[in-house]
Amino acid sequence: MRWEDVLATRNTRMKASEIRELLKLLDQPDIISFAGGIPDPALFPVAAFQSAMAGALGPGRAETALQYSVSEGYMPLRRWLAAHMAGLGIPCGVDNILITSGSQQALDYLGKLMISPGDTVLVNWPTYMGALGAFNAYEPTYDRLDPRENRGAAEYRAKAAEAGGAVKFAYLSTDFANPTGETVDRPGRERVLDLMDAIGGAVVEDAAYQALRYDGEAIPPILALEIARKGSIEDCRTIYCGSFSKTLAPGLRVGWVCAASPVIGRLVLMKQAADLHSSTLNQMAVAEVAENIFDAHVAGVRAVYKARRDHMLAALSRHMPKGVEWTRPEGGMFVWITLPEGMDGADLLARSLETERVAFVPGRAFFADGSGANTIRLSFSRADEAAIDEGIARLGRLIAAG
Numbered sequence: 001m002r003w004e005d006v007l008a009t010r011n012t013r014m015k016a017s018e019i020r021e022l023l024k025l026l027d028q029p030d031i032i033s034f035a036g037g038i039p040d041p042a043l044f045p046v047a048a049f050q051s052a053m054a055g056a057l058g059p060g061r062a063e064t065a066l067q068y069s070v071s072e073g074y075m076p077l078r079r080w081l082a083a084h085m086a087g088l089g090i091p092c093g094v095d096n097i098l099i100t101s102g103s104q105q106a107l108d109y110l111g112k113l114m115i116s117p118g119d120t121v122l123v124n125w126p127t128y129m130g131a132l133g134a135f136n137a138y139e140p141t142y143d144r145l146d147p148r149e150n151r152g153a154a155e156y157r158a159k160a161a162e163a164g165g166a167v168k169f170a171y172l173s174t175d176f177a178n179p180t181g182e183t184v185d186r187p188g189r190e191r192v193l194d195l196m197d198a199i200g201g202a203v204v205e206d207a208a209y210q211a212l213r214y215d216g217e218a219i220p221p222i223l224a225l226e227i228a229r230k231g232s233i234e235d236c237r238t239i240y241c242g243s244f245s246k247t248l249a250p251g252l253r254v255g256w257v258c259a260a261s262p263v264i265g266r267l268v269l270m271k272q273a274a275d276l277h278s279s280t281l282n283q284m285a286v287a288e289v290a291e292n293i294f295d296a297h298v299a300g301v302r303a304v305y306k307a308r309r310d311h312m313l314a315a316l317s318r319h320m321p322k323g324v325e326w327t328r329p330e331g332g333m334f335v336w337i338t339l340p341e342g343m344d345g346a347d348l349l350a351r352s353l354e355t356e357r358v359a360f361v362p363g364r365a366f367f368a369d370g371s372g373a374n375t376i377r378l379s380f381s382r383a384d385e386a387a388i389d390e391g392i393a394r395l396g397r398l399i400a401a402g
């Protein structure tokens with residue numbers, strides 16, 4: 001069988017990551033890893049989930065937990081989320097909420113919903129590589145969204161037309177972005193809204209890390225700013241993607257979309273066609289755990305990650321040679337390093353794994369245009385303080401050696 005003969009064109013855009021082979025080495029015990037941007041499993045609320053799962057499988061509830069269910073999601077969870085969103089300045093009803101299998105599924109559905117081959121998506125340089133992966137299947141062109149210095153709508157539109165389509169949406173992570181850890185300030189958020197109002201496209205607001213703020217003032221989500229302008233979520237172009245992965249547990253695959261009800265209606269059709277609905281049992285468990293302990297649990301998670309972030313920033317100050325720059329995130333899991341000009345992050349990783357045994361993610365894969373060779377992403381979410389000190393010292397030594 002020649003599989004190339006039967007593959008759709010979209011497959012040419014779906015490539016295995018070049019760094020995956022290197023990252024396979026991470027399981028070796030002597031490696032200090034700042035690579036995976038995943039939660040520390042020691043922070044999972046295991047007892048709360050044990051009790052919630054047992055309850056969901058108990059008398060009178062197991063029939064619901066194990067049965068097919070509606071595509072929109074488990075109603076008590078949608079109700080909790082509507083109240084949660086109101087707390088973020090986004091008054092909405094359950095008709096504005098769709099439960100998805102992680103926010104990653106929302107990104108896939110939004111690509112499917114809006115991108116025809118050749119259409120343009122605006123993204124930051126760099127951006128979440130999983131979003132590029134999700135959108136790539138729908139064969140878009142990317143143009144650069146820089147919240148600090150937007151080009152005018154006409155310019156974006158003309159470039160999109162040249163590429164054979166239209167600007168369909170801007171995608172951005174507003175708080176503590178993956179990979180940079182940076183937060184878009186309020187004027188930056190307003191400018192994205194202005195731009196997309198002028199272009200006539202949607203805004204996809206990825207809020208995966210929103211709850212993990214360690215210091216500084218919370219900034220209203222773009223969707224909240226837009227509701228303040230327009231009066232109702234029903235008149236908004238912003239589509240908010242949330243997730244329980246970074247706060248409760250990623251393995252349950254529970255996320256949500258909050259948007260105007262016609263958008264939710266379209267996404268429900270997509271979910272029906274793709275997987276019918278997300279796991280009912282998992283949604284029931286998440287609803288109960290969120291109801292009972294969300295705020296207290298997330299406060300505990302924040303305290304642990306904040307200490308690790310502080311530790312990593314202090315270690316970077318002590319050990320990084322001149323010419324290295326890094327971000328100072330107010331939350332999330334990542335610090336983004338810019339290496340001296342001409343130094344390549346992928347080469348550095350290969351050398352680091354061989355000699356210093358420290359792992360991280362080279363930055364290039366986060367750039368839609370393949371630039372960013374002299375950048376790397378470090379995650380502080382899983383390493384303890386001793387490992388952070390030792391790992392950053394070794395990395396500083398390696399970089400200093402050139």
Ligand SMILES: Cc1ncc(COP(=O)(O)O)c(C=O)c1O
Nearest residue numbers: 102103104128178208243245255
């Ligand atoms: C910015 C961002 N968005 C979305 C996701 C997807 O998360 P999930 O599908 O677990 O909600 C991730 C995961 O790392 C992420 O970093």
